[in-house]
Amino acid sequence: MAHKNQHVVPHENGWAVRGAGNSRATSVHETQAEAIGAARDIARNQQSELLIHGRNGQIRERDSFGNDPFPPKG
Numbered sequence: 001m002a003h004k005n006q007h008v009v010p011h012e013n014g015w016a017v018r019g020a021g022n023s024r025a026t027s028v029h030e031t032q033a034e035a036i037g038a039a040r041d042i043a044r045n046q047q048s049e050l051l052i053h054g055r056n057g058q059i060r061e062r063d064s065f066g067n068d069p070f071p072p073k074g
Contacts, residue, residue, distance in 0.1 A: 003048040003066070006039040008032065010055050017042065040065075 004019035006026075015035035016025035019042075026042070029035040036052060043050040044065045052061040 003046045005049040005051055006043045006046075008035045008039050008050070008052045010053065010057065 004021065007018045007020065009016050009018055009025075011025060011028050013028050014030045015028070015032045017027045017029070017035050017039040018025050027035070027038050029038065032052075036050075039050050039052075040063070042048075043063070047066045049066065050063040051059050052063075054060040
């Protein structure tokens with residue numbers, strides 16, 4: 001299975017979790033916190049990266065769950 005980075009993005013019904021390159025959301029949540037929790041679990045399982053977008057669409061936070069020997073400090 002490919003390790004796709006997981007993005008938490010604004011959605012018309014709240015917040016969505018979307019795998020990188022996917023046109024459809026993996027899941028949709030009422031709050032950003034719920035979406036972050038779901039995306040974090042997926043990223044941890046896939047050893048990929050979690051990217052959290054703000055309402056404006058820009059990345060505001062990222063977290064790495066891969067085997068990077070030099071993960072970003074946060």
